[in-house]
Amino acid sequence: MAQSYDAIVIGAGVIGAAVGLELARGGRKTLNVDALPAAGYGSTSNSCAIIRVHYSTLDGTALAYDGYFYWKHWADYLSCADERGLDERGLAVFHDCGCLVMKTQQNDRLAKVLKTVEALDIPHEHWDAEQVRAALPGYDLACHWPAKLMTDADFGAPTGGALEGGIYFPTAGYISDPQLASHNLQRAAEAAGGTFLFNKRVVEIPVSGGRVQGVVLDDGSRISAPVVVNVAGPHSAQVNRLAGAEGDMRITTQALRQEVVHVKAPEGLDFEKNGLVISDSDIACYCRPETGNHILVGSEDPDCDPREMVDPDAFNRDLTDQAVTQAYRYAQRLPALKVSQSPKGVVDLYDVTEDWIPIYDRSAIDGFYMAIGSSGNQFKNAPVAGRMMAALIDYCEGGGDHDAQPLRFKLSNLDHSIDCGSFSRLREVNQDSSFSVLG
Structure with missing residues (x-):
């Protein structure tokens, strides 16, 4: 039966x-x-x-x-x-560290986000560049958009101007x-x-x-x-x-291959203890603290990054140059970051709709x-x-x-x-x- x-x-x-x-x-x-x-x-x-x-x-x-x-x-x-x-x-354990979202040209300085969070009365703070640097010592706020692959001759070169700050959400963190x-x-x-x-x-x-x-x-x-x-x-x-x-x-829905790179925080920066979740559309990266004073860095899917739809039972689980690219993009914010050409990280799948x-x-x-x-x-x-x-x-x-x-x-x-x-x-x-x- x-x-x-x-x-x-x-x-x-x-x-x-x-x-x-x-x-x-x-x-x-x-x-x-x-x-x-x-x-x-x-x-x-x-x-x-x-x-x-x-x-x-x-x-x-x-x-x-x-x-x-x-x-x-x-x-x-x-x-x-x-x-x-x-x-x-x-x-x-929920690490209640908060999240900083940078105000960029790409997200219209968060005009749409502000409209929704204000409608729902979600706590948030406007941080200027000085406050960002106080929270993240050594941060460089030069603009780099549009995001590029490492193969681009202009990769890593500032494109003019600087970010004016961001919005900090205290009701955020990570597991x-x-x-x-x-x-x-x-x-x-x-x-x-x-x-x-x-x-x-x-x-x-x-x-x-x-x-x-x-x-x-x-x-x-x-x-x-x-x-x-x-x-x-x-x-x-x-x-x-x-x-x-x-x-x-x-x-x-389709299965989309993704890479997240793990990098060691620069000397003197206790990112595990004092770091934040960060979303930065100017460099097309998000990141969060990780144990061992590491930083996890993922892509925010700019046009230049490949979107590889795969068979969920047969896909490449090895890191590629995409992971190195993401690490170097984040190094545009943290110039003291040391990037390995053979980084650590994870490769897995998203299940995404159109x-x-x-x-x-x-x-x-x-x-x-x-x-x-x-x-x-x-x-x-x-x-x-x-x-x-x-x-x-x-x-x-x-x-x-x-x-x-x-x-x-x-x-x-x-x-x-x-x-x-x-x-x-x-x-x-x-x-x-x-x-x-x-x-």
């Missing part, structure tokens, strides 16, 4: 584990199934896990600001008075161990009655009469459920094809739902995305027509309701997006 659950979640990354937790807390008998050995073992494990509140859209910003409070009060969200009582590995955060969510879901199954790949998603029936695993096991949720990260498009759910989708805004939605198949296209800029939103997906599933399974009348989802930590239609598979490409990792 086939096993039976109320809901199956395909994926146990940070968002999949959060969806499993919220569905279990809602009273459903849940199963998270993942092809990898542990929760958060895939692309989540290599996430920079930055917690920030600036986005290009109002609903995206609201979602992120609501999410900040879950990370700030992580133990409370997980409902554990004793962290060892919940997770034998302890709890993930240093994203895989542990996923494991925490797994343990919380298990405490709520959820089950996790690892090292098992979904190979078939049966559909009958327009409704999903469950899943078939690579060992031949058939597991039935009236609800299946695709949270498969870079494999999300493959999972959608298994269910035959792509037919009406205007927004789709506008880099995720799909949190139902599908054309009854009972089949999607929380996809979320890699790169949605780690921070995992707890609230889990709650929103649980509410969406309750709404649709209760007879709500989400396509015609999208769910309005009330956030927990601010007076704002999300129009969940803004994350629909049926939406047009959102021209307000940054069309980059910034969301």
Whole structure:
């Protein structure tokens, strides 16, 4: 006899584990199934896990600001008075260092960002150049836009003028161990009655009469459920094809290869203790502190950087010149930075949509739902995305027509309701997006 659950979640990354937790807390008998050995073992494990509140859209910003409070009060969200009582590995630590976003010509000196954060009453401070240099000793604010590859003859040469400063958001930081955060969510879901199954790949998603029936695993096991949720990260498009759910989708997903480089902070700069999360569109880089007084540096996806869509089961995991380029771009701000020609770092995948805004939605198949296209800029939103997906599933399974009348989802930590239609598979490409990792 086939096993039976109320809901199956395909994926146990940070968002999949959060969806499993919220569905279990809602009273459903849940199963998270993942092809990898542990929760958060895939692309989540290599996430920079930055917690920030600036986005290009109002609903995206609201979602992120609501999410900040879950990370700030992580133990409370997980409902554990004793962290060892919940997770034998302890709890993930939120480093509440704040985020500095540079005012640049490319982001219109943050005019759009300011409009959204002021509408939501998000704390922020305007820092002038002197304040930036006080917080980041040795910083050079010369303008370098447009961003270039190292092969460009003008790479590294200032292009005239200097940045006037930036906006500091105190409600920001990072998680240093994203895989542990996923494991925490797994343990919380298990405490709520959820089950996790690892090292098992979904190979078939049966559909009958327009409704999903469950899943078939690579060992031949058939597991039935009236609800299946695709949270498969870079494999999300493959999972959608298994269910035959792509037919009406205007927004789709692809696996995008990305590199993040690890560099040692310059002598005399304790970036691990005093550093910030930084977004700087003039040099097309973002960064955050890392243990061992390192700095993680990623690309903000300027036009010159390659966008390599790949097979999520077969891609180059070795660093390339792109990683060295990112390190040198950041050295334009920190001239004392020593850049190795054989740097350390990570290569992994984002699951991205055409506008880099995720799909949190139902599908054309009854009972089949999607929380996809979320890699790169949605780690921070995992707890609230889990709650929103649980509410969406309750709404649709209760007879709500989400396509015609999208769910309005009330956030927990601010007076704002999300129009969940803004994350629909049926939406047009959102021209307000940054069309980059910034969301």
